[in-house]
Amino acid sequence: MATYVIVGAGLAGAKAAQTLRDEGFDGEIVLIGAEDERPYERPPLSKDYLQGKGEREQIFVHPAEWYADNAVDLRLGRRVTRIELDHHVVRFGDGSRQPYDKLLIATGATPRRLPGPGTYLRTVKDCEALKERLAAAESVLIVGASWIGLETAAAARAAGCGVTVVEPEPTALNRALGPELGDLFARLHASKGVDLRFGTAAAEITDNGVRLSSGERLSADLVVVGIGAAPEVGLARDAGLDVEHGILTDAALRTSHPDVFAAGDVAESFHPLYGRRLRVEHWANALHGGPAAARSMLGQEVAYDRVPYFYTDQYELGMEFSGDIEGYDEIVYRGDPESLEFVVYWLRGGRVIAGMNVNVWDVVDDIQELIRSGVIVDQKELSTGQQ
Ligand SMILES: Cc1cc2nc3c(=O)[nH]c(=O)nc-3n(C[C@H](O)[C@H](O)[C@H](O)COP(=O)(O)OP(=O)(O)OC[C@H]3O[C@@H](n4cnc5c(N)ncnc54)[C@H](O)[C@@H]3O)c2cc1C
Numbered sequence: 001m002a003t004y005v006i007v008g009a010g011l012a013g014a015k016a017a018q019t020l021r022d023e024g025f026d027g028e029i030v031l032i033g034a035e036d037e038r039p040y041e042r043p044p045l046s047k048d049y050l051q052g053k054g055e056r057e058q059i060f061v062h063p064a065e066w067y068a069d070n071a072v073d074l075r076l077g078r079r080v081t082r083i084e085l086d087h088h089v090v091r092f093g094d095g096s097r098q099p100y101d102k103l104l105i106a107t108g109a110t111p112r113r114l115p116g117p118g119t120y121l122r123t124v125k126d127c128e129a130l131k132e133r134l135a136a137a138e139s140v141l142i143v144g145a146s147w148i149g150l151e152t153a154a155a156a157r158a159a160g161c162g163v164t165v166v167e168p169e170p171t172a173l174n175r176a177l178g179p180e181l182g183d184l185f186a187r188l189h190a191s192k193g194v195d196l197r198f199g200t201a202a203a204e205i206t207d208n209g210v211r212l213s214s215g216e217r218l219s220a221d222l223v224v225v226g227i228g229a230a231p232e233v234g235l236a237r238d239a240g241l242d243v244e245h246g247i248l249t250d251a252a253l254r255t256s257h258p259d260v261f262a263a264g265d266v267a268e269s270f271h272p273l274y275g276r277r278l279r280v281e282h283w284a285n286a287l288h289g290g291p292a293a294a295r296s297m298l299g300q301e302v303a304y305d306r307v308p309y310f311y312t313d314q315y316e317l318g319m320e321f322s323g324d325i326e327g328y329d330e331i332v333y334r335g336d337p338e339s340l341e342f343v344v345y346w347l348r349g350g351r352v353i354a355g356m357n358v359n360v361w362d363v364v365d366d367i368q369e370l371i372r373s374g375v376i377v378d379q380k381e382l383s384t385g386q387q
Contacts, residue, residue, distance in 0.1 A: 002027035004297060005090060005098055007080045007235070008106035009033025011041055011283065012264030014061040015290035016104050016297075017072045023298055029072045030098060032090070034079040037124055038064060043283050045127035046151035047313050051158050052131065059124065083239040085257050102259050102297045105236055105247060106290060109229035109265040109281060114143065116205035118225045121148055133222050134159040141165075141209060141220035143202045145172035147312055149226035150185060153194050154314045156224075163194045164218065166210070168201035178325055181344060181356065184337055185314070192315055229281060231266045244268055246279040252302040253293040261297055263289035272305040273372065274324065284309040307368040316340065320364050323354030323371045332382050335360070343367070343385075350376040 004020060006013045009031050017031050033039065039061040048054040067074040082091040083105075089097045111120040119130055130152075134140065140156040142149045145167035156163045169175070172189070173182040186196055201213040202225075209219035231246045242248040242256035246268030253261050253269055262269075264286040268279040280289075285308065292304040310321045317340055328346035335342030343363060346354040351374055355367035370377065370387070381387035 002101040003030065003099060004028070004102045004104070005030045005032065005100035006104045006106060007032050007083075007090060008104075008108055008232075008264070008266070009035070009039045009074065009076065010106060010108045010264060010286065011039060011061055012106035012108070012286035012290035012293075013104065014039035015287055016106065016263060016294040018062070018070070019291035019294035020298070021070045021072070023295060023300075025294075025298060027101075030075065030100075031067070031072055032075045032078050032080055032098070034077070035123060035125075036077045038062070038067065038074060038076065040124055041283065042122070043311075045124060046121060046148050046155065049124075050121075050127055050131055050134075050152070050155045056124075080235060083235050083241075083260075085239050085241075085260065088259065100259075103261070104290075104293050104297060105255070105260065105262045105266060106264045106286075106293075107232035107235065107266050108286075109231045111225065112228045112230050114202060114205050114225055114227065117207065118143075118205035118223050120225055121152060122229070130224065134161060137161050137221035139164070139220040140222045140224060141218055142224045142226065143167075143205075143210065144226040144228070145169070145186070145196060145198070146176065146226060146228065147173070147310075149224070150189060150314055151312060152224050152226060153189055154192070157192050157194065157315075161222075164220065165189070165194055165196045166200040166202055166212065166218070167196070167198050168213075170198050172196065172198075176325075177321075177356070178328065178331075178346070180331055181337075185317075188315065188317055188340075229265070231268075231279065231281075233266060236262070236266075244277075248277065251304055252296040253289065253304055254296060261293040263293040269304060272303050273307065278308065278324070280308045282308060282310045307371050309364070309368075317358060319356055319358040321354070321356045322364055322367050323352075325354045328353060330379075332377075332379050334383050334385050345370075345377075345382055347377070347379075352377055352382070 040059040140161045142165045171182040172186040202210040236247045237243045247262040249269040296302040330347040341359040352370040
């Protein structure tokens with residue numbers, strides 16, 4: 001009987017296990033996770049769940065009994081410390097081993113850190129500890145005006161805290177959305193009373209705040225750091241797999257070893273639509289990438305080519321983003337951005353490469369179809385919703 005091992009019991013790993021069973025795999029499935037919790041989704045950790053809304057049970061990918069019911073051998077609180085490609089085994093810190101016929105690496109990412117103490121947000125434990133600290137804090141300093149930093153800012157305001165955000169870039173979400181739309185998020189937060197300081201880098205977290213690169217010190221009851229995440233590539237690199245920013249895979253999510261696959265935040269996969277490798281640190285990529293890798297492990301033909309997709313909720317702004325803005329040279333709006341109910345398209349050479357719908361729903365398929373089609377668009381039609 002074949003044994004398929006999945007290292008990393010997050011969304012990508014859990015969805016891969018589910019797909020293996022859905023596709024009729026009747027061998028052994030071993031799903032190994034370093035955390036004590038069964039697989040759960042992280043987006044609520046900086047949104048509803050952080051704000052005390054929603055039940056804990058809702059964050060999990062599957063009910064607790066699902067694993068036994070589906071003969072998935074879920075091993076929690078276990079960290080794989082080594083992969084031996086030649087022997088087809090993974091090893092744990094205590095020296096014990098688990099053989100595999102095929103292996104999926106879905107080890108995700110961990111927050112980038114600054115020197116000194118500081119609060120980080122990745123796990124449900126982090127979230128529950130942060131929720132308590134927000135309730136006790138009067139002033140919160142957030143390092144980083146990206147997704148997690150801004151969502152935490154919104155949660156901190158909802159908890160009644162005074163909030164300052166420091167960010168070295170000229171505006172919020174500058175790299176993800178560009179300055180035009182990044183600025184819209186910055187103004188939204190400013191209108192909610194958040195003090196945003198751009199062009200300001202934190203060098204170190206101190207016992208009562210941060211020391212900036214300029215030498216200036218800012219104090220706060222609580223410092224939350226959201227400066228991005230680094231993919232957990234150590235196991236793969238040590239094993240000798242090809243790794244750059246993430247674990248390199250082809251479009252079938254196969255690594256440089258034919259029996260080893262990678263999916264989710266940790267994978268840097270060739271994307272047929274973009275003709276280059278992408279590493280996508282988004283929920284939807286784990287949701288769909290895990291199943292794609294599972295099908296590939298089963299020997300099915302797979303070309304994983306989903307348009308990258310992301311969503312956020314901050315105050316009254318809900319949005320969905322599709323695509324990748326890299327190289328954009330024009331922006332077209334449908335609706336008035338100031339109304340916070342609009343669609344925006346990023347174009348390169350007259351073609352739509354990314355789109356974001358803000359408080360407008362059921363348009364993601366159309367936006368993604370436009371991106372996929374690669375057609376030169378009529379900007380007037382685009383702005384009036386005819387295209
Ligand atoms: C607070 C927060 C909010 C987010 N909000 C959004 C959002 O609104 N929209 C969106 O699109 N995306 C969001 N994301 C990103 C999204 O959650 C990730 O893209 C997704 O979790 C990636 O899933 P994954 O399975 O690849 O990795 P992970 O969820 O990181 O899971 C990997 C698991 O592998 C385990 N692991 C690592 N190394 C080992 C090892 N050696 N042995 C055993 N286990 C190991 C880890 O402990 C972890 O549990 C958010 C992320 C965070 C942290």
